[in-house]
Amino acid sequence: MSDQIVLLRPDEQGTADGQSSKARKRQWGAEKRSEPLSIVHPAPSRRKIVLGRIAVLTTVLAWVGYVVTTVLKQLVDNPGAGFRFGAETLSYLVVVSFLTFSALMYLTARQGALTRFRAHRRVPRGELDRHFFDYSEGITVLIPSYAEEPEVVRGTMWSAVLQEFPDLSVVLLLDDPPFPEDPDVLRRLEATRALAGQITETLQEPAARVNAAYARYRRRRDQEPELDPGTEVERLIAEYQYAAEWLEAMAETESVGDHVDEFFVDLVLMGLARELRLVILALTAANAQRTSPGPERIAELYARLTWIFNARVSTFERKRFASLSHEANKAMNLNAYLSLMGGTWHPEQTADGTVLRPAGVAGPAGVAGPAGVAGPAGVDDGDALSIPDTTYVLTLDADSMLLRDYCLRLVHLLESPGNEQVAVTQTPYSSFRGAPTRIERIAGATTDIQHIQHQGMTQYGATFWVGANAVIRKRALEDIVEISTVGGFEVRTYIQDRTVIEDTESSVDLGKHGWTLANYPERLSYSATPPDFGSLVVQRRRWANGGLLILPKLWEQIRKRRGQARPVLFREILLRVNYMASITWASFGLLFLLAYPYDSRLLSPLVFLAALPYFLAMGSDLRDCGHRFSDIFRIYGFNLVLLPVNLAGVLKSLQQALTGDKIPFVRTPKVKDRTAAPALYVLAPYLIVAFSLLTVWRNWELGNWGNAAFAAFNAVMAAGAIRAYIGLANSGVDMYLGVLNWLYVEPKKPKALPPAIVPKTPEQVDWESLLYHGDRRLNRDLRGKNDRRKRAGSA
Numbered sequence: 001m002s003d004q005i006v007l008l009r010p011d012e013q014g015t016a017d018g019q020s021s022k023a024r025k026r027q028w029g030a031e032k033r034s035e036p037l038s039i040v041h042p043a044p045s046r047r048k049i050v051l052g053r054i055a056v057l058t059t060v061l062a063w064v065g066y067v068v069t070t071v072l073k074q075l076v077d078n079p080g081a082g083f084r085f086g087a088e089t090l091s092y093l094v095v096v097s098f099l100t101f102s103a104l105m106y107l108t109a110r111q112g113a114l115t116r117f118r119a120h121r122r123v124p125r126g127e128l129d130r131h132f133f134d135y136s137e138g139i140t141v142l143i144p145s146y147a148e149e150p151e152v153v154r155g156t157m158w159s160a161v162l163q164e165f166p167d168l169s170v171v172l173l174l175d176d177p178p179f180p181e182d183p184d185v186l187r188r189l190e191a192t193r194a195l196a197g198q199i200t201e202t203l204q205e206p207a208a209r210v211n212a213a214y215a216r217y218r219r220r221r222d223q224e225p226e227l228d229p230g231t232e233v234e235r236l237i238a239e240y241q242y243a244a245e246w247l248e249a250m251a252e253t254e255s256v257g258d259h260v261d262e263f264f265v266d267l268v269l270m271g272l273a274r275e276l277r278l279v280i281l282a283l284t285a286a287n288a289q290r291t292s293p294g295p296e297r298i299a300e301l302y303a304r305l306t307w308i309f310n311a312r313v314s315t316f317e318r319k320r321f322a323s324l325s326h327e328a329n330k331a332m333n334l335n336a337y338l339s340l341m342g343g344t345w346h347p348e349q350t351a352d353g354t355v356l357r358p359a360g361v362a363g364p365a366g367v368a369g370p371a372g373v374a375g376p377a378g379v380d381d382g383d384a385l386s387i388p389d390t391t392y393v394l395t396l397d398a399d400s401m402l403l404r405d406y407c408l409r410l411v412h413l414l415e416s417p418g419n420e421q422v423a424v425t426q427t428p429y430s431s432f433r434g435a436p437t438r439i440e441r442i443a444g445a446t447t448d449i450q451h452i453q454h455q456g457m458t459q460y461g462a463t464f465w466v467g468a469n470a471v472i473r474k475r476a477l478e479d480i481v482e483i484s485t486v487g488g489f490e491v492r493t494y495i496q497d498r499t500v501i502e503d504t505e506s507s508v509d510l511g512k513h514g515w516t517l518a519n520y521p522e523r524l525s526y527s528a529t530p531p532d533f534g535s536l537v538v539q540r541r542r543w544a545n546g547g548l549l550i551l552p553k554l555w556e557q558i559r560k561r562r563g564q565a566r567p568v569l570f571r572e573i574l575l576r577v578n579y580m581a582s583i584t585w586a587s588f589g590l591l592f593l594l595a596y597p598y599d600s601r602l603l604s605p606l607v608f609l610a611a612l613p614y615f616l617a618m619g620s621d622l623r624d625c626g627h628r629f630s631d632i633f634r635i636y637g638f639n640l641v642l643l644p645v646n647l648a649g650v651l652k653s654l655q656q657a658l659t660g661d662k663i664p665f666v667r668t669p670k671v672k673d674r675t676a677a678p679a680l681y682v683l684a685p686y687l688i689v690a691f692s693l694l695t696v697w698r699n700w701e702l703g704n705w706g707n708a709a710f711a712a713f714n715a716v717m718a719a720g721a722i723r724a725y726i727g728l729a730n731s732g733v734d735m736y737l738g739v740l741n742w743l744y745v746e747p748k749k750p751k752a753l754p755p756a757i758v759p760k761t762p763e764q765v766d767w768e769s770l771l772y773h774g775d776r777r778l779n780r781d782l783r784g785k786n787d788r789r790k791r792a793g794s795a
Helices: 046-077 083-119 125-132 150-161 183-193 195-223 229-253 259-288 295-309 330-340 406-414 438-459 474-480 502-512 533-543 547-563 570-595 605-624 631-641 643-659 679-702 705-726 728-743 767-773 778-794
Strands: 139-145 168-174 312-316 343-350 353-358 379-381 384-387 392-396 400-402 422-426 469-473 482-486 489-493 516-519 525-527
Touching: 046 083, 046 605, 083 438, 083 570, 083 605, 125 295, 125 406, 139 150, 139 330, 150 168, 150 183, 150 195, 150 259, 150 392, 150 400, 168 183, 168 330, 183 195, 195 229, 195 295, 195 312, 229 259, 229 295, 259 400, 330 489, 392 406, 392 474, 406 422, 406 469, 422 474, 422 502, 438 516, 438 533, 438 605, 438 631, 438 705, 469 474, 474 502, 502 516, 502 547, 533 643, 533 679, 533 705, 547 570, 547 643, 570 643, 570 679, 570 705, 605 631, 631 643, 631 679, 631 705, 643 679, 679 705, 679 728, 705 728
Parallel strands: 139 168, 139 392, 168 312, 422 516
Antiparallel strands: 343 353, 343 384, 379 384, 392 469, 400 525, 422 469, 482 489
16 A cells, blocks of 8 residues: 555645635634643642652552562463463563553653752843843754745744844755746745745844944943933833834734634734833833833843844755755755855856855856855855854754744753753743644644653653754764765764654764753743644654664663763663653554453453553643643544554664665645545554454453453544544545555556767767766776677677
């Protein structure tokens, strides 16, 4: 069966549930709440922390009790039960133990998150302004993008551009083929290319005004012995009033088609405007009380306005340059630009296209600047392209958004005492609220649960880089860079692309070189959740692939740190192993529980008791995140229909381990239309329901009530998940398309005859290609000469 992913365009085959291409029709059971959660996590109560400890203890004691009272008892009471019963007992114990271990790691990480949330104290805004006043370090925001809708990329770019940071560059790393033949694709690409120029043009007016206001204030401070505090406060209020009104006017002109657009308007634009109006309120109160901030504080407030509107925005397309890697994945898109930072490059035209030479290697005279750079990503100095280096790099997925002070707070964390060896910091992303489809709401709920898990892993030093957003020390990337030569050009690999979860592997690489990672305990970033089953298949199949391949690197890190007298704590090892490999044993374990008719004597209430704290804690976390406690059952069904997807990802990992081949990086479709899923992944959940019903009937006949109840529960949960998350009509469409893909056979093309060798005149010879490549047919020509000599000799 084909694994082809089909994007259903509204003008061809319709969209899910009759939705338009701009806004999805809201489904029954979708999310009603549209306002996001608080930026700062509420401090958990003492009772909640104590209950968390009891949950951990209960899980451990229940598992020990099951081993003693059920497993060992059955083996002792049935010494002659035979090999089959012994094998069943052992395999069931292994499955239950691994699933219990994952539940225990969830509870452990959750406990760490609660501890961090309770201890966290937010840095006051005044301290941030003071720290970054006259700040000299820069940050470059890299936004890798491939085949995304311009509206999606635009929101992400604006959320990065409006970051309050003194020296900020935003670069869109556009990875689409630069010369598409499809007119619709070309139109979308041109619209995306135009974003950097449009944003730059939009920022010119407010940037010019606030820059001029700040310059006038500094001149007044230098030229006048004493400034009138009341007058200066009024002038500052006027500038803040202008900035707030500018943002509010922009928000008024934005079209709101879905919950993501609503988030952009309300939290990115209006959220920043509200922050500025809070400053206006404080300054107005100071004026009314006939007092004023000091001259230095007024200068800091002026500087803050310049931070908002002075970002440099540009676009870079690596596929326009033959000397850069064209590997089709996000990691190499980032690596291509990272390898150019801090250098000056001469573009040179060759037979293969434009190549970039280091400035020490002169290019031919009169060569124009490279076409792959739009805007000030690099400074075009005549024929040379200079790409500035910065102390920090922020990687941001094209479907994510940042809140206003993300950069300030995370860079401040990196520069705080004791964090000198922190290489990567991030706020694990949360989901956009107000999801219009049931599957997007439940997928968003799992995202919010993962946010808590990642926050807790930092408590135990087991942080993993989550690629949607992160602030990285450029110096740390230089420590893990691998340099190779491909086709005569140097290729620098900072972020490994060996697996499709490049952020996880890079986390281990950084740890091997003595660096650490940390999650900032606030909600400052949000990312899109797949809105339909087809796009979710792409995302979750990628997430399931690669963890097993990275485990050997973790053992290397453990050995290396042990040799450096910096041993990895046992709890950190357990959390890291669970993060990378739990999807493997959870998928196979659930498959065994669904498919194999285990002896009912192995069932015990203690198994249920060991799992109960996990589900109760998850339900509590879901409720704290604005979801419903009952979503634990919906997430269970959600995981059942994703079981074939997770198994496929794990099997791909095993295939890569055996063959050594790279698994193709398949990006999650970020479009507003429905993505058709491969028929196999649609059919498999129906088979789970059918087999579960068969298991119910078979165990009912045998009187195995425990097995029958478990199978019935799985059948109900899977059937409900199919209806809610895939849809009966969509299932029919996707399976129909799958059958068509399977039956369709491309017509065989006639074997091409070798081209006739036609002598060329000097005017027809491609002299540039001959000089650049040499004769690439040399071996074939030599074989032809030898064959002619043999025929002549035999004659």
